[in-house]
Amino acid sequence: MNGLPSSAAPAEPTGELTLSEAASLLSGADMASTKALPERGIPSVLMTDGSNGLAMNLPDFSGKVPATCFPTSSALAATWDPALVGQVAGAIAREASAAGADVLLSPGMNLKRSPLGGRNFEYYSEDPLLTGELAVGFVEGVQGEGVGACVKHFVANNQETDRMRVSADVSERALRELYLRAFEEVVTRAKPWLVMASYNRVNGTYVSEDERLLTGILREEWGFDGVVVSDWGAVDDRVRALRAGLDLEMPSTSGASDAQVVAAVDAGTLDADVVHRSARRVADLAVRAAASGTHRGESSTTAPSAADLAITAAERSTVLLRNEHGVLPLAPTAGVAVIGAYASAPRFQGGGSAGVQPKQPAGSIVDAVGARHAGTVEYAPGYADDGLTRDPALLEQAVSVAAAADVAIVVVGSPESAESEGYDRADLGLPEAQNELVAAVAAAARSTVVVVISGGPVRTEAWRTSVDAIVSTGLAGQGVSLGLASILVGDADPGGRLAETWPRELADTPSFLSFPGEGGHSAYGEGIFVGYRGHDRTGGEVAFPFGHGLSYGETRFEDLAVSPSASGWSVEVTVVNVSERAAREVVQLYVEAPDHAARRAPRALVGFAAVAVAPGQTTRVRIEVPRRALERWDEAAACWTLDSGAHTIVAARSSRDAVLRHEIDVVGDDLRMPLTADSTLVEWLEHPAVGPALIAAVTEADPSGRTTGMLTNPMAVLMIGGLPIHRLAVDAGNALTLDLLDRVAGSQTD
Missing domain, CATH: 2.60.40.10 (Immunoglobulins)
Structure with missing residues (x-):
């Protein structure tokens, strides 16, 4: 727990830390907190997960602290509303603070390189700008309540398969324009207290040991002045990681890594200043957290209740993908059949460390619609409670109920086992029992609405054009049923828009051939063409494009x-x-x-x-x-x-x-690479100033015209234009020499 009560005034660190004391601050005290040095005025810092609600473990790990369960990041992203994301983040921070936490290990900001990413429900989008704007809203919402935010997972942690060691082999352009871009936006604008280094390697080097990423880019280019913390168990070599710029290793190593740090200093392989620098950052974090704790809650007097906010967020996260014949919103007196076991017990979050123990259950969609809708509402499960098992009797009952109604609402979705931290999705398909149910209901009902509950895109080709309306809720938290009911009956407008492309087929996705890789490497062969960038570049059809969503208004x-x-x-x-x-x-x-x-x-x-x-x-x-x-x-x-x-x-x-x-x-930049002997012949010839000067120089040096002819003959240039020019300069049969090249290049800079 915290080393300093929230009501106490934080002390200033006193005295110069010994090497042993400094090293002790660089690893956790346990699974969730840092070590304290009370005699030095340095309290402990308690951290907790919390992307869609407080996910703090109970002390005995028998469960989690009850908390408000909000929509997951993937669902919230569909709001395209950084202010609403900030409100949700503030509510999560207040509950975290009340539970004694100082830092929220959120938001997750990794791009959705593939829709198969098992942890995609924790992330916002396939687009870096949308991701960055929403993450800025989240960080400002959290830190506005006096709780620190830790953005993660830095960087290119885009899959769960072999996530602890896989190398994301990615071009510098794709890394800068896509995978680093959102982190840069958040670090430079929202100033998070911590950045979490991911498990994976980037181009062969573990992120936790990558000095270029952790120090060169994060600190020197972007100006980050907070703490770099490891993902839990991500450190492969503690000394190399510390030298690269990773300050805090989590969780506790029971003193083992602290001893390694001290031994490296004693052996002369690690500078003591590096240890003290990182220790000061951790100490500053601890004092900052303690100081913020004395003022928490001061800005929250007018905040809406968390339960009400969860419902509003669920409403805003809902995306109306299709609405033929204006079947939605429901006509006030329409007879409605709500079908599907997930309508009785809807999924509302993903699996893994971010899971929340909700204060309030999500409740039944059937009951929520029944309470809002003036017409009759009948229910049939249609498939087994597990979402996977086909039951002929349940299917027959569902068809009968659908045929008797004016509108059939079929609730389907990916099963709980399909989306979780720790493994990637196998495919985009819904269980066959659910596809069979949709097809059978669509054939029997007057109008059919399909509600999809999932953390990411699903394959809809089996029935997409044969149903009247399609609604995506995402994993919308404890407010999913009430929020969806408001949309269906027309009390709220479906203002959500897709934050990621829904492909027709998995094979259509830009990363299909290289995700998740093999042999410890994942080649990012699609380069910058991730998500809609790739789909739009090839021009292939998609089920629903990035940014798509319909409104009831026009x-x-x-x-x-x-x-x-x-x-x-x-x-x-x-x-x-x-x-x-x-x-x-x-x-x-x-x-x-x-x-x-x-x-x-x-x-x-x-x-x-x-x-x-x-x-x-x-x-x-x-x-x-x-x-x-x-x-x-x-x-x-x-x-x-x-x-x-x-x-x-x-x-x-x-x-x-x-x-x-x-x-x-x-009017852009006049970006011209300096010409060298390693530049190609074409690069020399195409330079607006150097090219003509080169032709003039060789014409003067070789009156026969042989060299000039070689440099101006289109076929010759086509064949040899890609050669570094120094390879031509060693041929005594032409006038090109290294001295001539130096004179031509130098004359343009005089």
């Missing part, structure tokens, strides 16, 4: 305007509600960038805003698009760059539903 986008701003561009668009129902709309901004310098996705998300628009009303939405959102990472120059030329800003409803377009002429 809106129109008008008057897209783009103007320069201090940081980039200000984009404004008008949203008009042209219906008689209130609508929640998500304005999504994408950029279509030129790909003459490097391959780009057809369009990439650069901004968004979720808005509520009353019937007949108009709202003007303003979204800031920073210059950085249009930049790409240049592999050769090893830096961010902005390409010059025409860029198109697109206001859209999804990555594939462009509504308005505005072209801007961007």
Whole structure:
């Protein structure tokens, strides 16, 4: 537990720590807390999981502390609402603080490289900008309540298969533009107290031992000044990890790693200053947490109840994927059949360390709809309680109940065993018992609505076009039943939008051929084309695109305007509600960038805003698009760059539903790599200044014209243009020499 009561004034650390004392601070006291040095004024820090609610273990590990169970991160991401995510995070932080915790080990920020990722329900999106914005909201919500946030899992921890040691073999461009990008946004803007280093390796080096990642990028480039903590058991070599910049190893090693650190200093293989530097960071964290503990709860007097917020969050997380013939919302007097065992006992969270012991049960969807709907509501389970087992008698009963109703609502979803920390999903398919039920009900019912409860996309091809409506709840926490009922009967608008693509087939996904890898390596062969970027680049059909979602109201986008701003561009668009129902709309901004310098996705998300628009009303939405959102990472120059030329800003409803377009002429960076003897012949010839100078120099040096002819003959250049130019300069049969190349290159810099 905490080394300092929350009501006590925190002490300042006193005196210089001995080497032994400093080393002792660098590993845990137990499974969840750091060591205290009371005589030095350094209290202990208690940490707990909590991505969708407090997930603190009881002292005897017999269970978990009861807490409000909110939607998982994958579900919350469908709100596209950082402010709501911040509210949820604040509520989780208040419960964590009340339980004595100082740090919340959240949010999870890894991108969904593949929909098979077993822990995807703990993560937000396949897009780094959406992930970063939502994570900023979460961190600010947590730390606004005086509890520290620990962002995780840094970095490229995109699978559960062999997660403790697999090497994510990823290009620098993909690493920078996708996998690091959201972490950079959170670290530089929200200032989390801790960053958690992941289990895996990146390009062969364990993240916990990667000095370039932990020190070069995280601290020196981004300015992170907090504590880098290991994932639990992630440290392979404690001394190498400490030298690389990993401050705190968790959990306790019962003093073994502390002794290794002291021994390395004594042996002269580790600088004592490195030990004291990390110890100061851990001590500063402890004092900061204790000081914050004396003020917790001061900003929470007007916060809604956690239970009510859980229902609101579940409503906002709901995505209406299909709604033919306006079957939803339910007509007030319609006879309704609710079918599926998951309607009686819905799933509401994923498995693993983030699991919450809910204060309130999720309750029955059947009961929730019955309490809200004026017409009759009948129930039939349709399949066994496990969600897997086919039962002919239950199927026959379900068909009979569906045939007698005006609308049949079939509740399906991935079984609990399919989505958990520790292993990846085997496929995207629903159990055959559920697919059979949907097909049979759709054939018998007047109208059919399918409700999908899952932590990620599922395959819908067996029935997608044969049902009238499809609703995705995600894993929506303890409020799932009441939130869904509000949507179905029309008391709330389904304002959710997909934060990840739903493919038609698993084989269509960009990472299909390389996920999860083999032999200890996972090759990120799709590069930057993750999720919708890859789907849109190939142009293949998807079941539902990134950003897709329907509203009961009808809106129109008008008057897209783009103007320069201090940081980039200000984009404004008008949203008009042209219906008689209130609508929640998500304005999504994408950029279509030129790909003459490097391959780009057809369009990439650069901004968004979720808005509520009353019937007949108009709202003007303003979204800031920073210059950085249009930049790409240049592999050769090893830096961010902005390409010059025409860029198109697109206001859209999804990555594939462009509504308005505005072209801007961007003056980018004049990025020119210095020419060397290792540069290719083509690179020399295509340089606007050096190329002509090279031709002039060889023409003067070789009056016969043989060398000039070689350099200007298209076929010759086609065959040898890729050679490093120094290989041509050793041939006495032409006028190229290293001295000539030096003179030409030097004349351009004089």
